[in-house]
Amino acid sequence: MRSAWFGIATGVALAAALAFLTLPVVAIFVDSPPADLISALGEEGALDALWLSLKTTAAALAIIVVVGTPAAYLLATRRFPARALVITLVELPLVLPPAVAGIALLAALGPSLTFTTGAVVVALTFVASPFYLRQAQAAFASVDRSWLEASRTLGASEARTFARVAIPTAVPGLMAGGALALGRALGEFGATLMFAGSLQGVTQTAPLAIYQRFSTDFDAALALSAVLVAVSAAILLTAKLFGGWDAADRR
Amino acid sequence: MLRIAAEATLGDLELDVAAEVAAGECLALAGPSGAGKSSVLRVISGLLRPRRGSVACGERVWLDTERGIDLPPDERRCGYVFQDYALFPHLSAWQNVAYALTRLPRRERRPRAVELLERFGLGDRAEARPRTLSGGERQRVAVARALAVEPAALLLDEPLSALDARTRAAAGRELAAVLHAAGVPALLVTHDFQEAALLGDRVGVMDGGRIVQLGTAGELAAEPASPFVADFTGAVVLTGVAAPAADGLTRVTLDGGGEVTSPEPAAGPVAVTVYPWEIALAPRGTIDPGSARNHLDVEIVSVTAVGSRVRVGLAAPQPLAAELTGPAVTAMHIAPGQRAVATWKATATRLLPLTPQGSDEVRH
Numbered sequence: 227m228r229s230a231w232f233g234i235a236t237g238v239a240l241a242a243a244l245a246f247l248t249l250p251v252v253a254i255f256v257d258s259p260p261a262d263l264i265s266a267l268g269e270e271g272a273l274d275a276l277w278l279s280l281k282t283t284a285a286a287l288a289i290i291v292v293v294g295t296p297a298a299y300l301l302a303t304r305r306f307p308a309r310a311l312v313i314t315l316v317e318l319p320l321v322l323p324p325a326v327a328g329i330a331l332l333a334a335l336g337p338s339l340t341f342t343t344g345a346v347v348v349a350l351t352f353v354a355s356p357f358y359l360r361q362a363q364a365a366f367a368s369v370d371r372s373w374l375e376a377s378r379t380l381g382a383s384e385a386r387t388f389a390r391v392a393i394p395t396a397v398p399g400l401m402a403g404g405a406l407a408l409g410r411a412l413g414e415f416g417a418t419l420m421f422a423g424s425l426q427g428v429t430q431t432a433p434l435a436i437y438q439r440f441s442t443d444f445d446a447a448l449a450l451s452a453v454l455v456a457v458s459a460a461i462l463l464t465a466k467l468f469g470g471w472d473a474a475d476r477r
Numbered sequence: 478m479l480r481i482a483a484e485a486t487l488g489d490l491e492l493d494v495a496a497e498v499a500a501g502e503c504l505a506l507a508g509p510s511g512a513g514k515s516s517v518l519r520v521i522s523g524l525l526r527p528r529r530g531s532v533a534c535g536e537r538v539w540l541d542t543e544r545g546i547d548l549p550p551d552e553r554r555c556g557y558v559f560q561d562y563a564l565f566p567h568l569s570a571w572q573n574v575a576y577a578l579t580r581l582p583r584r585e586r587r588p589r590a591v592e593l594l595e596r597f598g599l600g601d602r603a604e605a606r607p608r609t610l611s612g613g614e615r616q617r618v619a620v621a622r623a624l625a626v627e628p629a630a631l632l633l634d635e636p637l638s639a640l641d642a643r644t645r646a647a648a649g650r651e652l653a654a655v656l657h658a659a660g661v662p663a664l665l666v667t668h669d670f671q672e673a674a675l676l677g678d679r680v681g682v683m684d685g686g687r688i689v690q691l692g693t694a695g696e697l698a699a700e701p702a703s704p705f706v707a708d709f710t711g712a713v714v715l716t717g718v719a720a721p722a723a724d725g726l727t728r729v730t731l732d733g734g735g736e737v738t739s740p741e742p743a744a745g746p747v748a749v750t751v752y753p754w755e756i757a758l759a760p761r762g763t764i765d766p767g768s769a770r771n772h773l774d775v776e777i778v779s780v781t782a783v784g785s786r787v788r789v790g791l792a793a794p795q796p797l798a799a800e801l802t803g804p805a806v807t808a809m810h811i812a813p814g815q816r817a818v819a820t821w822k823a824t825a826t827r828l829l830p831l832t833p834q835g836s837d838e839v840r841h
Contacts, residue, residue, distance in 0.1 A: 372563035378550035379522050379557040380577040381626055390576070394567045 251455055258448040266449030274427045275435035276453060282343060282431060283411045286350035290358045290407050295400065298362035299388060303374070313363075320356045327353055328420025335421075345422035346429050350411040358407040365399020366392060405465035409458055479630045479662035483520045483530030492516050492527070492686040498630075498662035500535075503653075505665045505677025508709065512683040514666040515560070518632040521664065522557050523550035534629045534662070556628030556661075560635045562619035564607035570594060570618050571603040577625035593621045613644040620655060631656065631663040637672055649675050670694075670710050682706050704748035704829050712750040712827075713797040719743040719828060726770075727828060733794045737771045739826035746831040753788065755825040756799035758809065758817045770823040773797075777815045780806065791819055 258266075267273060301313060319327060331349060332340075339345040369392055377387040393400070415433040422429040424438065432454050439447040482495040492513045498504045506514045519525035521532050523539065526547060532540040539548045564573050574590035581589060591603050597617040607615060616636060623631060636652060637645050653676050656663045667673050673680045674694030681688040682697060682705075690702045694710075701707035708714045717731040719739075727739050729749055737749055757769070775797070779790035787806045789799045799819060801811075811817070 370563065372559045372561070373565055375524050375550070376557065376559055376563040376565075377576070378524070379553075379555050379626075380622065381551045381554070381579060382576070383549075383551055391565060395565070 254448060254452050254455060258445065258452050262445055263449045263452055266446045267453065269446060271426050271430070271435060272446065272450055275430050275432045275450070276457075278343070278346070278427065278430065279412060279432040279454075280457075282346040282350055283408060285347045286354060286411050287404065287408050289347070289351050290355045291400075291404060294355055294358045294362060295393070296388070298359050299366050299392060301359075302363045302366035302369075303392075316359055317356050319353055320360075322353075324353060324414070324416025325420055328417040331417065331421040340421065341423045341425050341429055343422075343428055346418055346431060349417040349421045350414050353414055353417050354407040354411040357410050358403040361403025361406060362396070362400050365396040365403065368399070369395050401465050405462060408461055408465075412454070412458060412461075478535060479521070479664070480531070480533045481517065481521055483517070483527035483532075485516065485520070485525065485527035485530070487513065487516055487686075490516075490686045492520075494683075494686070494688055496664075496681060496688065496691070498664055500662055501657060501660045502678045503656045503663040503665055503676055505667060505673035505680045506683050506688070507667050507670050507673035507677075507680055508683030510668055513686040514668075514683050515634050516686075517683075518557070518634055518664060518666055521553075521630065522555040522632055523548060523553050537629070554626055554629045556623030556626055556631045556659075558616075558619045558623045558631075558633040558636050561639055562607075562615050564610075564615055564618060564622075566607055569604050569606055570599060570610065570614075573607070573618055574622045574625050577622055590625065593625055594618070597621050611644075612640045613648055616640060616648055617651075620652065624655075624659065628659075628661060630661055631659055633663065633665040635667055636665065638667070638669070652676060674698075682709055684709075698752070701750065701827075701829070704750070704831070707748065707750040707827070707829065712752050713756070715749040715751075715793070715795045715797060716831065717747060717749060719745060719747040726823060729828065731773075731793070731795060735773045735793050735795075737773065737826055738823040739828050740823055741826075741828045743828040743830055748829045748831055750827045750829065751797075751821055751825050753798045753800040754786075755821045756797070757820050758789065758799055758801065758811065759820060760809065761816055761818055767820075768822065769820040771819075771821050771826060773819045775817055775819045777811060777813050777817060779813055780811060791817075793819070 301309065322330070328349065331352060335348070339348065373391050373395060374387055377391045378384070382390065413433055414431070415437070418429065418431060419434060424430045424434045430438070432450060436447045436450050436454070439450065478500060479498045483492060485492040490511065490513050494513070494517055496504060506517060508514055516525055520527050520530060520540070527542065529542050530540060531538070531542065534553075538546050539553050540546060565576065568576065571587060571590040571594060574593050575586040578586040578589055591600060594600055594603050597620065599614060599617055599621070602610060602614055607618070610618065616639070620636070637649055640648055649672065656676065665673070665676055667676075670680070677694065679691060680694050680697055681691040683689065684705055690697060690706045697706060698710045698712070701710060701712065704714050715731055715737070717729040717737070719727050719729045721742065721744060722728040722738070727741060727743050729737050729739065729747060731737065731749070739749070761774070773793045775791040775793045777789060778792050778796075781788045781790070782803065785803065786800050787803055789801060789806070789811060791797050791799060797819065
């Protein structure tokens with residue numbers, strides 16, 4: 227039976243992917259007992275790095291959402307000359323190696339920002355915003371055009387239509403885009419190192435702190451990694467719950 | 478009074494229309510899909526800007542390309558009922574209606590929205606989301622929402638086509654009453670001539686971006702100006718070559734065989750139109766001469782019940798159709814594959830001269 231062997235083949239493929247993608251993450255927790263984890267966090271610098279990561283990621287995400295949402299709406303709903311070019315340029319950081327992004331930021335903004343927390347936010351925003359823009363643009367493009375048109379004929383301005391119809395109906399897609407950008411920002415390493423440096427408490431985010439401990443204190447690096455995994459998983463789960471709940475309510 | 482004139486290029490379609498609709502009147506634009514019907518509504522509501530044109534409602538000018546006037550949709554006060562209704566999925570029925578009530582103070586919006594829904598028998602569905610409403614309920618919410626803007630004109634795009642056959646008749650009667658009660662010009666778009674006849678005081682048949690004929694539904698069915706209109710209004714259209722006969726009538730030799738007679742003068746290529754309900758069927762060889770002059774040997778191709786009537790598809794070999802009652806079909810044992818004779822009076826036979834281009838317009 228053809229369908230039987232195909233079913234088995236796809237099942238095996240999924241099992242292999244699942245194992246390969248989860249085993250390393252599981253290994254982090256297996257190799258770092260809870261006691262080590264807590265003592266590692268007590269270490270000076272670890273908490274600093276974690277706290278800095280959360281602060282800068284939150285700031286970058288706020289900038290991305292506030293600027294990216296209307297920009298994505300424009301890209302999704304209007305046809306204008308060179309639109310395809312604009313979309314390609316906006317997506318460029320997706321394929322840029324992070325180290326190159328760091329060099330590019332240095333070249334553009336100069337060394338004056340280096341070793342400031344602001345530089346970290348700039349680097350995170352640069353590498354993470356395309357993830358949000360892409361997803362948000364797709365979300366707005368899938369909003370039924372007749373809803374937007376109905377809103378206009380019902381007396382709503384373009385701005386009110388955007389706020390009251392486009393955003394609420396695109397929310398699941400916007401949340402997904404936000405989660406992707408957040409994950410990318412939280413894990414950012416190369417661009418931050420090149421552009422902002424690795425100064426403890428100022429520019430040393432959690433990934434940079436992990437790298438610093440990697441050669442000297444592997445257990446501490448492992449513990450910090452475990453915390454980062456937990457935070458990332460919590461964010462992903464929250465986004466899925468929100469998005470899922472909203473999508474189920476809508477359809 | 479709503480006045481519109483517009484010229485626009487929409488892909489392959491050249492839209493060129495002009496129409497007037499009086500207050501309290503409903504003009505139904507009917508035609509096949511792609512004829513440009515919805516584009517007329519979009520021009521009026523401001524969702525589509527024509528190359529040249531003007532739209533005026535009462536004293537107010539909404540669009541005049543010559544004078545550079547072009548009000549945005551939110552300043553035109555058109556009650557627009559979209560195809561598939563375009564209800565906001567994230568808002569309840571009353572919130573959908575209240576969306577149009579921004580001119581009222583915030584606390585008055587909900588009572589007013591619920592009041593409008595009650596007028597449509599939906600008072601108990603006010604909290605429901607669109608996806609939980611039936612097709613008929615959605616249609617009524619959409620109409621209530623369009624009325625909530627206190628429209629200066631009503632625009633309806635295929636308001637009944639999303640409904641099942643059972644709901645459609647009742648919804649159609651209700652909608653006709655609403656349109657007349659609203660007392661504003663109403664423009665309705667449909668691909669279904671019967672729907673246009675039911676809801677429109679006048680019907681404009683659209684084809685290829687133009688209104689090809691405008692009149693009451695009865696006028697269009699009785700005196701179609703072209704084979705296209707005849708075909709669209711439901712008439713059977715046969716092609717042939719006409720020649721005057723000695724008895725003062727016109728004899729038409731049909732393409733593919735057969736001959737029919739009409740009192741209308743014509744010569745050369747013609748389209749012969751006759752309505753399916755004028756055609757009777759008789760078993761072969763038992764023709765009662767009677768007064769019907771036209772007899773065609775036909776093969777029965779299909780038998781389809783349409784409500785209480787039965788539409789019998791025939792091949793002569795050109796396609797035509799007869800409409801009979803159910804008992805008549807049963808009594809005559811009519812079934813596909815059988816042969817019969819189709820008969821109708823010469824006076825029910827209309828002739829439309831075919832120009833070389835005109836023949837392209839005959840569509841099935």
